[in-house]
Amino acid sequence: MSKTILIADDDPLVRELVKEVLAEEGYRIFEAGDGIEALQKTREILPDLVVLDVIMPGMVGYAVCRALKNDPLTRHIFILFLSGRPKAEAEIAVRRNGGDEFVSKPFDVLALRAKISLILSQLAPCPVLRFGRELREKESPTDKTGKISGESLPQPPGSER
Numbered sequence: 001m002s003k004t005i006l007i008a009d010d011d012p013l014v015r016e017l018v019k020e021v022l023a024e025e026g027y028r029i030f031e032a033g034d035g036i037e038a039l040q041k042t043r044e045i046l047p048d049l050v051v052l053d054v055i056m057p058g059m060v061g062y063a064v065c066r067a068l069k070n071d072p073l074t075r076h077i078f079i080l081f082l083s084g085r086p087k088a089e090a091e092i093a094v095r096r097n098g099g100d101e102f103v104s105k106p107f108d109v110l111a112l113r114a115k116i117s118l119i120l121s122q123l124a125p126c127p128v129l130r131f132g133r134e135l136r137e138k139e140s141p142t143d144k145t146g147k148i149s150g151e152s153l154p155q156p157p158g159s160e161r
Contacts, residue, residue, distance in 0.1 A: 003120045004028040004045060008038035008061070009053040009082065018051060021109045025117060035059025039067055042074055048120060049078045052099075054085070062097035069098035078119060082107065 005027050007018050015031050022029055030045055032038035036058040042050055050068070054061040061081060068074040081102040083090040094102045101119065103112055 002026050002028050003049065003123075004030070004047040005116070006030045006032060006038065006042055006045065006047040006050045008032040008035070008041075008050060008056065008064070010034055010056045011053070014053070014082070017109060018112065021113045022116065025113065027120075035061060035064045039064050042068055042077065043071070046074065047077060048123060049080060049116065051080050051082060051116070054081055054083045054090075054093075062093065062099075065098045078123060080116065080119065 005022060007015050007022075007029060008031070009015050009018070010033055012033070015033070019029050019031065030041055030047065032041045033056075035056045038050070038052060038056070038061075039059060042064075052061045052064060056064075065079050065081075068077060068079065078101070079099045081090070081094045081099045082105055083094070083102050084105040085093065087104055090102050090104060094100075101115070103115065
């Protein structure tokens with residue numbers, strides 16, 4: 001199974017650029033445009049890696065990271081920050097907030113791809129994430145189009161379908 005990556009950045013051009021470069025490697029890629037969406041999608045898809053911008057609307061990347069690292073189901077997900085802060089300052093802030101690694105903006109896309117490839121190749125399979133994904137797949141009330149199927153939703157007692 002290919003590795004899954006969530007790219008969370010409020011700049012659609014950054015998301016598209018990162019997605020385009022990583023798609024060449026065969027990764028499954030998802031996107032989020034703000035911090036709240038990043039938190040929700042991470043909990044939903046349980047990616048192997050989250051590429052997370054620091055400054056986003058709704059919820060800053062550091063708060064997203066802290067929430068994920070405090071959740072037993074998501075604490076094992078690797079968080080790679082994209083930061084426009086000076087390197088030393090960014091490194092301290094990323095570590096303080098539970099991040100695993102960072103890349104300074106602006107970044108070289110080929111260097112970012114190489115770094116992500118190396119990170120993902122070194123990640124040991126996480127049984128918690130695997131179990132969570134399997135559970136999500138079994139519980140998912142969606143049809144093949146991704147739409148919620150009324151047939152699979154619980155109905156109130158006494159109601160007819």
